[in-house]
């Protein structure tokens with residue numbers, strides 16, 4: 189069971205006149221949870237629907253455990269019900285006039301599972317989602333968070349080889365969503381399932397998945413572990429999508445292997461990422477707000493900034509900064525008086541991407 193489970197190869201899909209997926213390839217290993225992360229409109233839902241069999245790509249192939257689900261060369265295209273994948277969508281409407289038990293049992297009954305097995309399996313799932321004893325309730329008698337668990341249980345109960353989830357937590361309020369991304373991952377792992385998980389929320393993607401595919405305009409811009417994607421962006425768009433960033437535009441001068449970004453009255457040494465050249469070129473420097481420390485003195489690699497305001501956010505203060513007309517931010521633990529400060533950066537925390 190070390191081979192790839194789901195293999196998606198060179199998927200192309202247009203909707204109307206728009207090329208939505210432009211050659212997407214990736215794999216999913218048994219037990220792996222992979223997120224499709226990207227801005228709204230980047231093609232996440234279309235890709236998930238193509239895997240589910242709800243969209244037919246013009247080109248490409250999909251195999252599952254070696255079996256062909258889709259092959260544009262041979263014309264194979266299994267309908268959704270023959271792919272056996274478990275789907276959980278954003279609008280997880282439960283049947284209002286069926287009990288929690290019957291909502292979960294429905295998929296098993298459709299699959300003609302014997303009655304005694306249905307009971308055992310539904311009860312096992314109910315216990316694992318923390319709803320043991322609530323099977324006789326109706327959806328309106330349980331909370332929104334519990335309804336979301338039932339929706340998930342409905343897909344998990346027949347043990348699909350791969351669970352396909354499209355923004356499954358977006359109907360929950362912020363607090364429930366934060367809890368849900370923890371139990372959701374644990375639940376998927378407890379049942380030894382693999383999952384393809386669509387979200388536009390980077391924190392959710394990092395918390396839930398083993399690997400992230402960052403989608404942009406129908407292509408995979410970058411893929412890797414949450415740490416790879418967050419800490420080692422390979423492009424300006426990846427850097428900008430993840431985290432909270434300070435961004436400075438300037439000219440980059442490369443000297444003796446060191447890149448220095450310069451602007452009106454400031455210079456900052458950083459790490460050159462992307463095309464390297466010995467000429468002066470325009471570039472953007474990215475540095476994460478959590479790495480941007482304010483000091484009252486100039487440092488070895490610092491920029492002088494004006495602190496305009498300190499905003500109290502509860503667990504920290506956010507400082508609103510200004511450098512040559514550009515707005516920057518930093519965080520800290522105390523209120524600062526407006527005035528002049530320096531941000532001192534380690535060069536490895538400043539990523540310079542040539543334009």
Ligand SMILES: Nc1ncnc2c1ncn2[C@@H]1O[C@H](COP(=O)(O)OP(=O)(O)O)[C@@H](O)[C@H]1O
Pocket residue numbers: 203204206208226227228229230231232233234235
């Ligand atoms: N039925 C459709 N007809 C035409 N364009 C569509 C259709 N569905 C989605 N699109 C377009 O395809 C692009 C990708 O959509 P989608 O896969 O839903 O993105 P995401 O889930 O990442 O927000 C968007 O530009 C969207 O407007």
Ligand SMILES: [Mg+2]
Pocket residue numbers: 232233234
């Ligand atoms: Mg979507």
